[in-house]
Amino acid sequence: MGKRSVIPFGPQHPVLPEPIHLDLVIEDETVVEAIPSIGFVHRGLESLTDKKDFNELVYIIERTCGICSYMHGMGYCEAVERVMKVQIPDRSRFLRTVWAEMSRVHSHLLWLGLLADAFGFEALFYQSWRLRERVLDMFEESTGGRCIFSVNKIGGQLKDVPDDMLKAFSVKFTELEKEIRVMAKTFLEDYTVNKRLKGVGILTKEQALEMGALGPFARGSGVRYDLRETGYAAYPELDFEMCVEKDGDCYARTKVRIEEIFQAISLIRQAIDKMPGGEIAVPVKGNPMGEYAMRLEQPRGEGVYYIKGNGTKFLDRVRLRTPTFANIAPMVQTLKGCKLSDVPLYILSIDPCISCTER
Amino acid sequence: MKDVSKSPWIIHYDGSSCNGCDMEVLASLTPVYDIERFGVINTGDPMQADIFLVTGGINTLNQMVVKQIYDQMPSPKVVVAIGTCACTGGIFKECYNIIGGTDTTIPVDIYVPGCAARPQSIIDGIVQAKECLKQKCIAEQKAAKEGK
Numbered sequence: 021m022g023k024r025s026v027i028p029f030g031p032q033h034p035v036l037p038e039p040i041h042l043d044l045v046i047e048d049e050t051v052v053e054a055i056p057s058i059g060f061v062h063r064g065l066e067s068l069t070d071k072k073d074f075n076e077l078v079y080i081i082e083r084t085c086g087i088c089s090y091m092h093g094m095g096y097c098e099a100v101e102r103v104m105k106v107q108i109p110d111r112s113r114f115l116r117t118v119w120a121e122m123s124r125v126h127s128h129l130l131w132l133g134l135l136a137d138a139f140g141f142e143a144l145f146y147q148s149w150r151l152r153e154r155v156l157d158m159f160e161e162s163t164g165g166r167c168i169f170s171v172n173k174i175g176g177q178l179k180d181v182p183d184d185m186l187k188a189f190s191v192k193f194t195e196l197e198k199e200i201r202v203m204a205k206t207f208l209e210d211y212t213v214n215k216r217l218k219g220v221g222i223l224t225k226e227q228a229l230e231m232g233a234l235g236p237f238a239r240g241s242g243v244r245y246d247l248r249e250t251g252y253a254a255y256p257e258l259d260f261e262m263c264v265e266k267d268g269d270c271y272a273r274t275k276v277r278i279e280e281i282f283q284a285i286s287l288i289r290q291a292i293d294k295m296p297g298g299e300i301a302v303p304v305k306g307n308p309m310g311e312y313a314m315r316l317e318q319p320r321g322e323g324v325y326y327i328k329g330n331g332t333k334f335l336d337r338v339r340l341r342t343p344t345f346a347n348i349a350p351m352v353q354t355l356k357g358c359k360l361s362d363v364p365l366y367i368l369s370i371d372p373c374i375s376c377t378e379r
Numbered sequence: 380m381k382d383v384s385k386s387p388w389i390i391h392y393d394g395s396s397c398n399g400c401d402m403e404v405l406a407s408l409t410p411v412y413d414i415e416r417f418g419v420i421n422t423g424d425p426m427q428a429d430i431f432l433v434t435g436g437i438n439t440l441n442q443m444v445v446k447q448i449y450d451q452m453p454s455p456k457v458v459v460a461i462g463t464c465a466c467t468g469g470i471f472k473e474c475y476n477i478i479g480g481t482d483t484t485i486p487v488d489i490y491v492p493g494c495a496a497r498p499q500s501i502i503d504g505i506v507q508a509k510e511c512l513k514q515k516c517i518a519e520q521k522a523a524k525e526g527k
């Protein structure tokens with residue numbers, strides 16, 4: 021048995037854009053245990069419930085995370101709408117789906133870039149971020165923001181998107197898809213990339229279920245679990261097939277995410293084709309009374325938005341459970357037994373979003 | 380001492396940001412915006428960095444991390460606070476765990492507002508930081524000469 025030592029990893033680390041701290045107990049070069057400690061990004065935004073009313077909270081909840089900000093706002097709005105029994109117009113439902121899937125495309129492209137950076141393929145990193153900018157351009161065109169959009173409100177949307185702009189998006193996505201396919205080939209077939217990804221960081225299906233892994237991390241291990249099947253927003257009216265792989269290694273997770281990009285682009289195109297006309301918001305009267313837990317599929321997995329209203333304009337409680345929080349336990353599991361130099365890759369393969377986790 | 384302001388190295392630390400500004404900083408490093416054309420390069424090592432980009436507000440836990448990074452950087456150094464959060468605490472100012480903007484912990488030279496700060500304004504901030512670094516270099520050289 022080699023000598024054991026503890027290596028601190030993070031919070032400021034070149035490969036991590038975000039601060040997470042891990043104490044790695046290593047034996048020679050092999051990690052035997054990883055102890056995560058979080059809290060570097062903790063702001064306590066749930067505590068703002070008693071300072072901001074439920075309408076203003078939309079903008080706070082959106083700023084839980086700048087990557088899937090749209091979905092956070094959407095989850096919160098849907099939860100409040102369900103408590104207040106508000107039926108949002110069809111066009112708003114479809115617009116939400118389009119923006120949510122656009123968020124998924126940009127989030128997955130962002131992750132692919134960071135992954136490429138983690139295994140030292142700088143050109144691939146730049147390539148996927150270059151393609152991601154196209155999605156952000158479309159976001160900017162339709163909402164005005166690149167990261168934080170603030171187009172959601174309780175009862176619908178704040179902004180409408182003209183039909184011809186949507187049509188143009190559809191065409192742009194078709195072009196983008198072609199380019200992503202070329203890039204995806206490098207991720208899936210390149211010899212060096214495969215060497216780094218195949219057969220490493222394995223999470224078996226049993227472990228995934230036992231530890232409660234979520235999202236592409238779980239689907240890469242063969243767990244069929246995707247909340248879009250539960251049918252919120254416009255998903256019941258769209259054709260959708262879950263992407264599942266069974267190997268459970270980094271390669272499987274990459275493959276799931278790449279397929280989800282194409283899936284999302286197809287969903288966007290379908291939603292644009294079926295986009296109904298009409299109003300984008302309904303007026304909302306009164307205050308929320310009652311509680312609801314809304315679950316939806318974020319790029320990283322299942323997000324839960326729990327709200328409890330007491331009949332005044334200030335909510336009693338807002339609680340978010342974000343996917344990375346659930347994924348940290350299985351990630352620590354995969355770290356056991358890996359080589360020290362692989363640690364950044366393993367951490368990145370779950371697509372961690374620390375600012376979501378700590379809020 | 381040489382003039383380092385022509386090609387300063389930058390270091391980026393994400394305080395308690397929501398990732399929005401954080402991703403914009405990264406985005407401005409990638410081909411579409413490409414701040415490297417101004418001669419800067421991103422590094423992960425505080426000892427080699429001249430410009431410190433901070434995103435997000437300061438909370439009780441990351442205060443010491445930000446301070447440590449700042450202390451490790453060689454002088455002269457410039458701090459750029461990116462995003463409303465890093466400037467003042469922003470939307471999270473009233474949260475119990477937020478102390479405030481970056482200037483509650485370390486001196487800030489350039490403020491880049493915006494939620495999220497756009498890559499264009501981040502680039503502008505970095506270009507201004509280069510100028511600021513130059514001034515600081517000159518001031519230090521002068522001080523060193525007078526000291527002799």
Ligand code: SF4
Pocket residue numbers: 083086167168395396397398399400401434435461462463464465469470493494495496
């Ligand atoms: S300024 Fe806005 S986008 Fe930037 S970190 Fe703060 S909340 Fe996020």
